[in-house]
Amino acid sequence: MTDEMDEMEEIIIEFITEAEESLEKIEPLFVELEQKGQDRDMLNDIFRSMHTIKGAAGFLGFQLIVKVAHSSENIMKKLRDGEFSLSKELMDVILKSIDMLRLLLEHLKAKDGIEEDIAPLVRELEDALNTAISGTTASEESEEPVEDSTGGQEIKPTESETAAPVAENIEPQEAPEIAGIPESSQNPDAKTESPSAGEQKPGEVAQEIKDNAQKPKETAQNLRVDVERIDKVMDLAGEVVLVRNRLLNISNYFNQNYSADSQTEMLMETVSFLDRVTSDLQLAVMKIRMQPIKKVLSKFPRLVRDISASVNKEVELIISGEGTEVDKSVIEHIGDPMTHILRNSIDHGLESTEERIAKGKPPKGRIVINIFQKGNQIVIEVSDDGQGINIEKLKQKAIEKGLLTEEEARKMSDEAATDIIFMPGSSTKAVATELSGRGVGMDVVKTNISLLNGYVEVSTEKNAGTTFKICIPLTLAIIQALMIEVSGAKYAIPLSPIEETLKVSKDEIENITGQNVIVIRDKVCPLFELNSLLGNGSIGNNGNEPDHKYIVVIAMGDKRFCIAVDSLLGQEEVVIKTLDGIDTTSSYVLGATITGDGKVVFILDVSGMSRNIFELTKV
Amino acid sequence: METSTVTEQVLQLVTFTLANEEYAVDILNVQEINRTTEITNVPNAPGYVEGVVNLRGRVIPVINLRKKFGLPEKNADDTTRIIIMDIQGVTNGLIVDSVSEVLRIPSDIVEPSPPVTSNTSRMFIKGIAKLEKRLIILIDIDKLMGEAVQL
Numbered sequence: 175m176t177d178e179m180d181e182m183e184e185i186i187i188e189f190i191t192e193a194e195e196s197l198e199k200i201e202p203l204f205v206e207l208e209q210k211g212q213d214r215d216m217l218n219d220i221f222r223s224m225h226t227i228k229g230a231a232g233f234l235g236f237q238l239i240v241k242v243a244h245s246s247e248n249i250m251k252k253l254r255d256g257e258f259s260l261s262k263e264l265m266d267v268i269l270k271s272i273d274m275l276r277l278l279l280e281h282l283k284a285k286d287g288i289e290e291d292i293a294p295l296v297r298e299l300e301d302a303l304n305t306a307i308s309g310t311t312a313s314e315e316s317e318e319p320v321e322d323s324t325g326g327q328e329i330k331p332t333e334s335e336t337a338a339p340v341a342e343n344i345e346p347q348e349a350p351e352i353a354g355i356p357e358s359s360q361n362p363d364a365k366t367e368s369p370s371a372g373e374q375k376p377g378e379v380a381q382e383i384k385d386n387a388q389k390p391k392e393t394a395q396n397l398r399v400d401v402e403r404i405d406k407v408m409d410l411a412g413e414v415v416l417v418r419n420r421l422l423n424i425s426n427y428f429n430q431n432y433s434a435d436s437q438t439e440m441l442m443e444t445v446s447f448l449d450r451v452t453s454d455l456q457l458a459v460m461k462i463r464m465q466p467i468k469k470v471l472s473k474f475p476r477l478v479r480d481i482s483a484s485v486n487k488e489v490e491l492i493i494s495g496e497g498t499e500v501d502k503s504v505i506e507h508i509g510d511p512m513t514h515i516l517r518n519s520i521d522h523g524l525e526s527t528e529e530r531i532a533k534g535k536p537p538k539g540r541i542v543i544n545i546f547q548k549g550n551q552i553v554i555e556v557s558d559d560g561q562g563i564n565i566e567k568l569k570q571k572a573i574e575k576g577l578l579t580e581e582e583a584r585k586m587s588d589e590a591a592t593d594i595i596f597m598p599g600s601s602t603k604a605v606a607t608e609l610s611g612r613g614v615g616m617d618v619v620k621t622n623i624s625l626l627n628g629y630v631e632v633s634t635e636k637n638a639g640t641t642f643k644i645c646i647p648l649t650l651a652i653i654q655a656l657m658i659e660v661s662g663a664k665y666a667i668p669l670s671p672i673e674e675t676l677k678v679s680k681d682e683i684e685n686i687t688g689q690n691v692i693v694i695r696d697k698v699c700p701l702f703e704l705n706s707l708l709g710n711g712s713i714g715n716n717g718n719e720p721d722h723k724y725i726v727v728i729a730m731g732d733k734r735f736c737i738a739v740d741s742l743l744g745q746e747e748v749v750i751k752t753l754d755g756i757d758t759t760s761s762y763v764l765g766a767t768i769t770g771d772g773k774v775v776f777i778l779d780v781s782g783m784s785r786n787i788f789e790l791t792k793v
Numbered sequence: 794m795e796t797s798t799v800t801e802q803v804l805q806l807v808t809f810t811l812a813n814e815e816y817a818v819d820i821l822n823v824q825e826i827n828r829t830t831e832i833t834n835v836p837n838a839p840g841y842v843e844g845v846v847n848l849r850g851r852v853i854p855v856i857n858l859r860k861k862f863g864l865p866e867k868n869a870d871d872t873t874r875i876i877i878m879d880i881q882g883v884t885n886g887l888i889v890d891s892v893s894e895v896l897r898i899p900s901d902i903v904e905p906s907p908p909v910t911s912n913t914s915r916m917f918i919k920g921i922a923k924l925e926k927r928l929i930i931l932i933d934i935d936k937l938m939g940e941a942v943q944l
Contacts, residue, residue, distance in 0.1 A: 413850045663834060708836030751852045753845065754883050761837035766845060766852040774833040774847045 189230050190279050191398070193239075196223040197272055197279075198472050204272075205475035208265055209490075217254040224250055227275065238292050239278050245299035246271035249306070258306040267302045269476065271295060401502070404462050411459040412652070412749040416768050418452040421445050423771055456652065464499040467545055467552075470509045471496050474516060478541065481520045488527055488538040489520055495545035500552050504646055507626050508554070511619040515556045515642045516541065518595075518616060523560035523640050533637065535559065551628075551670060552648055557641035563634040565591045572597070592632040596620040624781050627653075627668065627764075629730050645670075653750060655767075655777060657743035658726065660704045666748050666767060666777045667737075673729040675742055677722050692736060694727065700787065701725065701736040707783060708762060730784040737783075750777060802900040806922075808929055809876065809889040812864045816889075816930045817896065817922065824877045824884065826892050829869045843888055848877065855886035861937070862917075880938045896929075898922055903931060 200220045207216055228243035246268050253260055274295050281288050425445040428438045471493055482489035500508075524530075524539035531537050544555045569583040572594045578586070595616045623630050628646035647653060647670050655666035656675070676694070683701060684691050690701040726737045748767035764779040806817035807826075832844040832855055841860035845852050855875060859866055872891035877884060903920040919933040 416850055751850075753852055753854065761835060763836060766833075768847050768850060768852070772847055773831055774845045774852050776833065776836065 186234060186282065188398075189234055190283050193227045193230065193275070193279055196227055197275060198469070199223060201269070201272055202472045202475040204265060204268060205479050207260060208262075208479070214254065214256075217250065221247065221250045221254050236278070236282065238290065239275060241296055242271050242274050242278065242292055242299075245296045245303075249299060249303050252303070252307070261306065264302055264306060267295075267298050271299060404459075408459050408463065411456050412751075414452055415456055415652070415747070415749055418448055419769065420772055422449060460501075460652070461499075463502045465502060465505055466496065467498050467500050467505065467508070467554075468496040469505055470512065471543065471545075473509075474512070474543070477513060478516060478520065481517055482539075485521055486526065487520060487524055489524060490538050490540045491543070492540065493543045493545075498545045498547055498552060500646070501648065504552065504626060507622055508644075508646070511622045511630075511644070512543075512554065512556065514616060514619050519556060519558040519560065519640065519642075523558040523562075525561050529561075547648070548645075551645045554644040554646070555641055556644075557639055559639040562636045562638060562640055563592055563595070563632070564636075565634075568592075568594050589633075592634055595632065596630070624785075627670070627781065629671070629781070653748060653777075655746055655748045656726065657746050657769075657775070658704075658724070658739040659741045659743055660708075660739050664743065664769070664773070664775045665704070665739075666746070666775050667726060667728075667780060668764070668777065669745065671728050671730055671780050673727040673734065676725040676727065676736075678725055679722050680720075683723070692725065694736075697734070699727065699734050699736050701738055702783075702787065703738050707737070728780050728784065730781055733784055733788055735784065735787055737780075748775075748777065804898050804900050804903070804922075806896045806898065806929070806931070807876065808893045808896055809874070810891050810893060811858055811862065811889055812867075814930065815893065815927060816858075816932055818876070818878070818932050818934050820895060822878045822880055822934050824879045827875045827877060827886075829873050829875055829888070846875065846886060848884070848886075851884065853877065853884050853886050855888060857888045859888070859890075878934060878938070880934055883938070885938055898924070906930075 200223045203216050203220055207213060207220075210216075224243055224247045228240055228247060231237075231239035231243060249264060249268060252258060253264070274290065274292060277290055278292075281290070422445060425441050428435075429442055432438045474493070475491055478489055478491045519541055520539070524541075525533065525535075527537045530539065540559045542555070542557050544557075546553055565588050569578065569586065569591055572578040573580055573583055577594065577597050583591075596619065597617060620630060623644055623646065626646045628644060630645075631643045632640065633643070634640040647668070654669040656669055656672055657664060657666055659665075678692055682692055684693070686698075690703075691698050692701050693699070720740075723738045724740065724742050726739060726742075728735055728737060746769070748769075750765040751767055752765055753763070762779050762782050764777045764782075766774050766776050769775050805820040807820050807823050808815055808817040810816070827848075830846050832846055834844045835842055835854070838844075841857050843855045843857040843860075845854050847853075857866075858864075867890065869888075873888065874892045875886040875888055876892065877886050902924070903922045905920050906918040907921075917933050917937040919931040922929040922931060
């Protein structure tokens with residue numbers, strides 16, 4: 175009994191995930207349709223996805239979903255068959271129905287039993303359908319009116335049709351797919367529905383069959399796996415990496431001391447084989463967690479459409495590099511910051527259409543999202559061709575709000591000033607709009623991105639536009655790190671923010687008002703002893719300071735600072751281990767790793783250091 | 794044996810020494826007992842956190858109980874042990890001078906700690922077990938770790 179319940183539950187969860195995915199897929203298609211005009215293939219795709227949702231929902235008895243899906247499917251079907259063309263009004267109601275479907279799925283997921291009132295929406299959908307039909311009836315050929323007379327006059331029949339024949343149609347067709355049983359010859363039943371729907375149906379049924387015939391193959395190639403299981407495999411792979419590192423160390427020892435023994439050679443060979451396999455394994459496991467960033471991007475066309483409509487601007491969104499694969503955790507966390515940036519760009523960045531025409535720019539604003547992989551990083555660029563950030567205004571605002579003093583503002587370089595927008599409580603727009611300008615948002619962007627060990631930069635040019643550039647490491651579990659040593663203790667510094675390493679002599683270090691600085695290529699850079707940053711005091715080399723120091727130059731966005739260390743040990747791939755049981759928020763420690771010789775080495779949190787350093791120097 | 798467990802509760806303890814005094818923790822909290830290994834210092838951490846160790850690939854914080862209890866420090870030697878404890882899902886290590894034995898005692902010989910002790914360790918003491926010739930201080934591990942976790 176309980177088994178059956180579980181099974182049912184599983185099916186429902188499966189349905190929800192699949193339906194959500196379908197909705198995610200069709201939403202951007204719609205926006206694209208609106209731009210491209212009629213595209214039969216695309217309409218077909220949309221129609222089919224909607225139909226699948228309707229089918230599955232009918233089988234599971236989610237009548238509300240069936241009704242909404244059915245009503246918007248009605249419109250889509252006619253769109254697909256070219257009975258009328260897609261208007262903005264139609265689009266609006268269809269998008270609304272997608273929102274409603276999402277909401278309904280949300281309730282299903284939460285099992286809160288809340289029933290949304292879908293009647294107004296269904297009515298709206300039907301009204302839209304009727305208006306669209308009556309608008310085109312006159313010009314339509316003889317084939318159509320037959321359907322029109324049924325679809326056009328009566329609202330009730332459409333509704334009653336929703337519940338009964340739909341459910342009938344669904345069971346034979348969709349049930350096998352859900353239950354995972356290979357589907358075969360049950361389609362004849364579908365024909366019971368086809369007469370009622372007119373000539374269009376047979377074609378559709380045929381499509382359906384084709385669609386379902388392809389399905390089994392697809393399910394065989396894709397597997398839904400619990401994330402926890404993947405994470406477990408990931409952990410184990412991390413362990414294997416550590417063991418490999420230790421083995422490499424040991425085999426090196428044997429190679430040096432017992433190179434005459436033939437067994438040593440065997441050992442070296444075996445270990446180097448293990449080395450290779452481990453690297454491959456690690457990569458393969460990492461790839462499991464990688465997903466195309468498209469998943470996040472698919473909601474943006476709709477978002478941009480809605481935002482731009484609400485502020486009365488015309489915006490064209492161009493996305494490239496959506497196939498770039500990133501770690502699951504990146505997908506989870508990058509959505510919000512990108513949404514904020516897009517909002518900001520549309521609301522603040524782009525000018526109104528009139529303003530753009532006056533400036534001689536194309537009336538339509540343009541936002542480009544470009545994503546690419548650069549070394550070990552994923553770079554996400556969001557650029558607009560708007561007015562650029564008004565630096566003076568920004569500074570003025572910041573002064574008014576007490577974020578800066580006038581003196582600081584005067585001294586601030588333009589590049590540094592653009593960072594003001596990331597300060598909590600700053601907003602350039604004099605009047606806050608519904609979308610942005612509440613003073614929250616951009617600082618969230620910064621925090622979210624630094625959670626991912628990334629950073630964000632802004633570059634702006636007056637009247638040419640603004641570009642936000644987000645850089646995030648590819649994966650969060652294994653990183654490239656520079657191993658360094660200070661008074662006998664080893665530390666790892668993540669490689670991505672390191673700009674360069676230098677060896678400087680003692681007299682190159684200057685002291686300005688108590689702060690050590692060095693000059694690197696005509697730029698003054700604050701210098702900190704790692705030991706004092708870590709609160710270890712200046713242990714050890716008191717008095718006999720070496721003549722030379724090694725300097726690690728860290729760049730976080732446009733902020734740079736240097737860390738002085740005793741020696742640089744080299745680059746290593748390290749597995750990040752979390753520290754349970756120790757609160758590391760104040761200790762500049764990101765995590766720990768275990769080196770080849772089994773020692774624990776801390777990974778330093780340079781973005782935390784940077785935050786603290788620049789907060790302190792600002793005050 | 795069975796009748797005794799029904800009528801009176803039996804405590805199973807792991808006892809260890811710190812500065813010539815005998816302490817004990819509930820055996821259920823003890824995961825394992827290790828010899829000392831290399832301990833890595835944690836930057837900006839309070840003094841009693843000796844550092845972290847590598848326990849078969851996991852990184853575990855280690856607390857120096859002498860420092861925690863305000864006792865004079867002592868260098869690690871042959872008898873020094875790290876007791877790995879699992880407390881509410883968090884694994885921690887405790888450095889002690891030596892581990893003595895596993896003990897079963899009836900719970901009614903445990904008395905509340907005398908109110909006169911002014912030692913900082915008093916807040917972590919659950920009670921004192923009076924055995925024939927010795928006194929064993931029972932440590933309230935939840936309190937001790939609850940403190941340690943939030944540095």
